Amino acid sequence: MSTSKKDLKVVLLGNPNAGKSTLFNALTGLNQKTGNYSGVTVDKLQGSFKYNNNLVNLIDLPGTYSLFAKSTDEEVAVKDLLSQTERPDVVVVVLDSTNLQRNLLLATQALDLGMRTVIVLNMIDEAIYQNIHIDIEKLKGLLGTNVVDIDSRTKEGTLKIKEAIVNAEVSRNKFFDITSTNDYAQMVNSQFESPYKVELQKWEEDDKIYRHKNIKYIYGLCVKSPEQLKLKERSTKIDRIVTHPILGYLVFIALIFVIFQFIFYVAEYPMSWIEDGFMALSSFIKTSLPAGILNDLVSDGVVAGISGVLMFVPQITFLFLFIALLEDSGYMARASFIMDKIMRKFGLNGRSVIPVISATACAVPSIMSTRSISNFKERLITIFVLPMVSCSARLPVYTLLISMMFPSTIVLGFLNLKGIVLFGLYVLGFAFTLITAFVMQKLLKTKEASFFMMEMPVYRVPLLKNVALGVINKIKVFVFDAGKVILSISILLWFLSNYGPGNAIEDIEKKYANAEYAHFGEADPNYYADFIASKKLEASYIGVLGKAIEPVIRPLGYDWKIGIAIITSFAAREVFVGTMSTIYGSNETEKGIREKLMGEKDENGNLRYTMAVCFSLVIFYVFAMQCMSTIAVVKRETKSWKWPTVQFVYLTVLAYISALITFNILK
Amino acid sequence: MDTLLSDLKPGEHAIIKSIADNPMKTKLIEMGCFPGEELYITKVAPLGCPFAIYVSGYELSLRLNEAKNIVVERLN
Numbered sequence: 001m002s003t004s005k006k007d008l009k010v011v012l013l014g015n016p017n018a019g020k021s022t023l024f025n026a027l028t029g030l031n032q033k034t035g036n037y038s039g040v041t042v043d044k045l046q047g048s049f050k051y052n053n054n055l056v057n058l059i060d061l062p063g064t065y066s067l068f069a070k071s072t073d074e075e076v077a078v079k080d081l082l083s084q085t086e087r088p089d090v091v092v093v094v095l096d097s098t099n100l101q102r103n104l105l106l107a108t109q110a111l112d113l114g115m116r117t118v119i120v121l122n123m124i125d126e127a128i129y130q131n132i133h134i135d136i137e138k139l140k141g142l143l144g145t146n147v148v149d150i151d152s153r154t155k156e157g158t159l160k161i162k163e164a165i166v167n168a169e170v171s172r173n174k175f176f177d178i179t180s181t182n183d184y185a186q187m188v189n190s191q192f193e194s195p196y197k198v199e200l201q202k203w204e205e206d207d208k209i210y211r212h213k214n215i216k217y218i219y220g221l222c223v224k225s226p227e228q229l230k231l232k233e234r235s236t237k238i239d240r241i242v243t244h245p246i247l248g249y250l251v252f253i254a255l256i257f258v259i260f261q262f263i264f265y266v267a268e269y270p271m272s273w274i275e276d277g278f279m280a281l282s283s284f285i286k287t288s289l290p291a292g293i294l295n296d297l298v299s300d301g302v303v304a305g306i307s308g309v310l311m312f313v314p315q316i317t318f319l320f321l322f323i324a325l326l327e328d329s330g331y332m333a334r335a336s337f338i339m340d341k342i343m344r345k346f347g348l349n350g351r352s353v354i355p356v357i358s359a360t361a362c363a364v365p366s367i368m369s370t371r372s373i374s375n376f377k378e379r380l381i382t383i384f385v386l387p388m389v390s391c392s393a394r395l396p397v398y399t400l401l402i403s404m405m406f407p408s409t410i411v412l413g414f415l416n417l418k419g420i421v422l423f424g425l426y427v428l429g430f431a432f433t434l435i436t437a438f439v440m441q442k443l444l445k446t447k448e449a450s451f452f453m454m455e456m457p458v459y460r461v462p463l464l465k466n467v468a469l470g471v472i473n474k475i476k477v478f479v480f481d482a483g484k485v486i487l488s489i490s491i492l493l494w495f496l497s498n499y500g501p502g503n504a505i506e507d508i509e510k511k512y513a514n515a516e517y518a519h520f521g522e523a524d525p526n527y528y529a530d531f532i533a534s535k536k537l538e539a540s541y542i543g544v545l546g547k548a549i550e551p552v553i554r555p556l557g558y559d560w561k562i563g564i565a566i567i568t569s570f571a572a573r574e575v576f577v578g579t580m581s582t583i584y585g586s587n588e589t590e591k592g593i594r595e596k597l598m599g600e601k602d603e604n605g606n607l608r609y610t611m612a613v614c615f616s617l618v619i620f621y622v623f624a625m626q627c628m629s630t631i632a633v634v635k636r637e638t639k640s641w642k643w644p645t646v647q648f649v650y651l652t653v654l655a656y657i658s659a660l661i662t663f664n665i666l667k
Numbered sequence: 668m669d670t671l672l673s674d675l676k677p678g679e680h681a682i683i684k685s686i687a688d689n690p691m692k693t694k695l696i697e698m699g700c701f702p703g704e705e706l707y708i709t710k711v712a713p714l715g716c717p718f719a720i721y722v723s724g725y726e727l728s729l730r731l732n733e734a735k736n737i738v739v740e741r742l743n
Contacts, residue, residue: 066697091731101724201693208696212704235726237710245713337728343690453733456719456726479701 008056010165011081014094015103016063016374017457019122021045023094023150025059025469026158032469034477036639042076043371043477051162051428059088059528065102067109068204070451072376082113082189090116090168092161097127097134097149098458100223103210104215107143108175117145120161125151127591132225139222144173175214176207182360183412192497235330235458241332252335255326257430263361263413264392270314278307296498297491305490308311308571309483311630312364316478317471319358319365324470326354327372328462340452346434347441349378356382356433359389360426363630364482367637368474374454377446384647385632387625390429393573397621400577404594405614429622432654458619477636485632493571496541504539508532527585534585536582542567556620556656557613557663559602566626573626612666616659624655672720672729673738680707681739691736694704699723700737 014020014276024032028047035044045060061080062073067073081088091335093110095103100121111117121134140147148164150157176184191200225516236328241247278442285299326332343352351373359366363386370386390398402418410417499505511517512532520528537543548562561583568575584596600608625631625648634644671683678710683704686692699722706722717730 025702068693068697070694070697099725105699107696201690205696206695208693209701212696212699212701239710243710243712248713333728337712337717337719338714340715340730341712451691451733453694453698454728455698456728473730499693 006054007168008089009059010056010090010092011059011061011088012092012094013061013077013081013106013121014063014122015065015096015099015106015455017062017077017455018094018096018099018103020060020063020094021470022463022466023120023122023161023304024058025466027161028058030469030472032473034473042073051166054166056162056165064106066106067113071374071446073374077193078188081110082185087361090118090165092120092165094120094454097121097124098130098132100132100134101215101219104218104535105211108211108215109184109188111143111145111161111171112174112176113188114170114185116170118161118164118168119143119145119147121147121149123151124149126458130225132223135222135224135582142173142222143219145169145170149336165309175211178433217559238459239334239456242331243338248334248338252338252353255322255331255335256354259319259322259354259358259458260361262322263315263358263365265319267314267361271311273308273577274310276312278303278310282307290449297494300498301491301494303488304494305487308490309479309486312362312478312482313475315362316365316368316475319369320471320474321467323354323369323372324467325462328460328466330457330459332372333456336454346437347378347381347444348437349373349382351577352378352382355386356389359386359391361564362391362393362643363387363389363627364478364633367633368478370637375452377441377444379445380638380643381440383637384440384643385433387627387630387647387651388429388433388623390426390437390622391573393627394425394621396574396577397569398425398618400580400594401614401621403613404598404609405618407594407598411561425618425622428619432623436650478633479617482629482632482636485635486629489628490571493542493568497537497568498540500536500540505536508535508539516545530582532586534583535563537579537582555663556659557610557616557667559608562617566620566624569626570628572629573621576621576626610666614662615666616663619654619662623651623658625651669738669740671735672707673731673734675708675739675741677711677718678707680705680742682706682742684740685740686739689736693731695733695736697707698727699725700727706739709733 012024024045024047031049032045035046042062046057047060048055048057050056058308059080064074064077067078067081069078073366080511091110091113093107095107106118111119119139121136124134127134134149136147136149144473146164146168148157151162174491191204198488212610235261241249248607274463282299289295289298323332326335332351335353336351339353340350344349348356352370354389355366355369358369364390367383367386370379370382373382399422402421406418406421412420441629444611508627509532512535513527517528520531524615543560546562547562548558549567550558550560553559553566561580564583565576565579568579580597581593584593584600597609598607602608631644631648635641638644670681672681672683675681683700683702683706685702686695686700704722706720708741709719709721709726711718715731717728718734719726719728720734721727
């Protein structure tokens, strides 16, 4: 065992928008992973690199404005920084060179902790471009520690930083009022002891004002910027358009439209490639492995489950690509700025707009995209209401049921009636999204103080590497975290629909293999195979479950066959259509299923699928949280089963009551 | 003459006199709004709220209820 190697725990500390992630990416490259902080919803981004004989484990702490935490993110950052068990060896404080005055507040606080520290002046190129001249040597002297400047976009200077990290020292200087206390770290830590003390707040206030005065002095000595009180011209020009009362909203709508096109239509191509690829893989396994339960499990259960997980990757990729571009360019803060007042009325955030709009394609990526909402309460409300926005998986269900309600084309003036009903369902979903958000805003109490002040960063050209790494991390999180849950549930559903109690399934196979049924098979082999499949599904555990829930769904006008389809469509809503066609033994053309369903009679010889039943079903699907992937991703994003459970119960009850009312009005 | 930050119009310059004593105070100070600091209104959102100020070398967006806590003196 060699002891010359030394592992260093290094944390990146910095204000939001200081370019911490860019530096993190430049230092670690692809060598990073997303983990969890226990008990909170914040992701822990870790990476590593080797320098000389040192293995450096780098943690990208959540952005914070000071060591006095004002949000969950900030609390996580400060607690990790001051961790008693695994105290970091070195703190790297990342500063935005164009915004030194405010950024230095955190830097001087960090220096006073008495830990080995490196100060990084990030985005030095941008500062030079803006005519801000920083005297680094003077700053080193005043801060009493090593200061390294870097343009993290060009990778130039990453070596300098690695060198500085392994040689980091404790600052010789102190920046707080030494008469107040001796151990700064201990004082900072006392903020986490409840109850929050009044004296502490006073002390925090004094601390900051004292520092600001100190910083003014340091800043005045080290920084020469010609236009002290002039906003960056380029940003001002862009803002004149994007925050304009009319043009601003037009730009916003145009951007949303482009995103919409990509996640709705362009993503369909890669999604169908994935689906086709896995179908081919499934049949390849089926034929090349020895037949049996294991073969069925792998080819039908596991492969289909993995395919179901990977199907989301194209939409996630596109959505996060756009969100990363909008965030990194600085536009997202402007979108939030112009939308804030409208969204706030409903307890949502200016940043909730993009998740809500993209939920019309799929709730899964849009729930993941709420990460940019920094206020926890508003983020939670957004996540909670998103599944009510009608997603694209509901469309096949809506289309089938609406065409059963109105078989012939009815035109009112120039409007098609089916189109109006479909539009109405989307409006209904949106209305309840907003109503629920409004109610939750009143009900939900959080201990987190709500601050909405937000930095308007200057515009920058997004860095491709940053955007790409961000998207890759999102995909990894989804596939490995939410994917586990989705895969497990889909294997469970596969098992339940292919196996039954006792020998139920085998008995059906035996029964229809008898010679007396042979002529059916000869007359129409396809029809006969469909017929047997429907009998098998009826005999399976899912069939048993469907019959078991019949008494519960009877008041909504449904029978056990619909019960089966409701259970299987928990995998994804569109599975409803496929299951209905299996139950009714029809091949999967939409017309085929529709005709079968419309011909179906109930026990009294009346039509089974009346207007009331179809309408009740459609309303049920508007609200019901019939989607295991959504549940899995809500669990991933809120880091507990509490919220997905509350959400599932709320939406199921809402769906049930609405369907019940609909059925009884139309009956 | 002292006035509230929320009463300023875009383009108006002012100097911060004091901040109301409530939990928002430390956050405002942290974001660079502290007595003695100069600022000006850069823009107001189309619907009248939030609005943005230039302070401590950067642009900060505030909601009206946050800006009401800051007492300023107009400069001109």
